[in-house]
Amino acid sequence: MNNNEFLVLGAGIQGICIALELAKQGKYVTIIDQDTIPFNRASLRNEGKVHLGIVYMNDPTFATPKLMLKASMEFRKSLERWIGDKSYHLGLSNPFYYLVAKDSFLNPEELEMRYQKMEEIFDDYTSKHADWDYLGTKPSYLTKRVSDEKANELFGDEVVQAAFETAEYSVDTELLKKYLTEALLSNPRISFCPNHHIKNISRNNEMLTVSGFVGNKEFRFEAEQVINATWEGKFALDESFGVAKPKDLLHRLKYRVMVKIDPSLLERPSATMVIGKYGDVVIKKDGTAYLSWYPAGCLGWSTEISPPETWNEVSRGIVSEEKANALSSIFLEEIEKWFPGINKSITYLVDGAPIVAYGKTDVDDSNSKLHDRTNIGLKTYGGNYHSIDTGKLTTAPMFAVESVKSILNRVYS
16 A cells, blocks of 8 residues: 555656646655556657647637637746756647648638637737747747648649648657656656556545556555546546546547658648548658548547547557558558648558547537537546546646646645
8 A cells, every 4th residue: 555645647748747747846746657658648649739729710619729729828838847948849840731621611711710810819818928939939920821822832722722821830749758758757756656557546534545456466555635637548537436427528549650751841831631530741850740631540439438448559559560551551642632742751650549529420520529629627526536638738738737736725725
């Protein structure tokens, strides 16, 4: 039995940031994870985009874009608390163009009007926060429509009807992993316990008990404060503590293909196609690229409280050669239609990770709840069990700072 004041469940980006912020506030923390190393699942295996809110233009309330914009402006500053000046060296991608597909359910004119609304929100935010920055940059605008001639020159006219230049970037998730993992493992106030498969959380008077298995051996931790920062396993753990499964919970398994690009593409912008079942190309400075193609790459759909165990191998980077080759071929074939030259790339990695969100229908439905990402953040039950729905990579650092402040105010007020 191990006794702790603060026990953090999950060593992805959210759990690591929570642990580092607690340590920064002078607390001793134990963080446990099912994996052998930190930051080795969904936090790593994604496009690394730090959202400025502009991909969420189908939220008519603008609540999701506003949340993402605020989180993106806090992203680097929050990381600086734990990794210092490395927060300025996150391996930024080439900036994104947003491409309007010919069958997008929002046309270019509708998007342009909504982007203008986002510009107003952006201008209002930056006027009220003199110390703002976005990943160390200070863009003067979020989006700018490019001429049809330039859009056609870069992306062809088979799939794309219009294009917008944006100020948005992705960070290199491998670098993010390196910096945060180094900070975590070197911090004398933090103990990392790998290979811990949590099965249950219960109350024992004023203490909480977290139990499960390390291999075939049972473990039990007692803690005054438990913070559930897991990802696809979060809701099953919440349920073990008596928290009901949320309505319309949805898990999707999305694959990515990582490639070495032809040198002719090194200066090309990154690209995200909107709005519907499309994909992304993230061009990195090191000559590699992240590819997603949703119609072929979304190969898992579950409304259960936990996704199938069969998703675990993919989430650790284990994909059969046959499946990897098949996905690589179709990704390159389909993306070539709107990103000419990508089919010259050489694939070096195929893997995937779960996406956790709320909705019954997919992103090609304009009424899908997947276009709303506001039902996220910290919730506290019984005074000392805290569960965080990260939502997106973008929001994790901000939620860590805000959540720790809230928890410590609750504990010590």
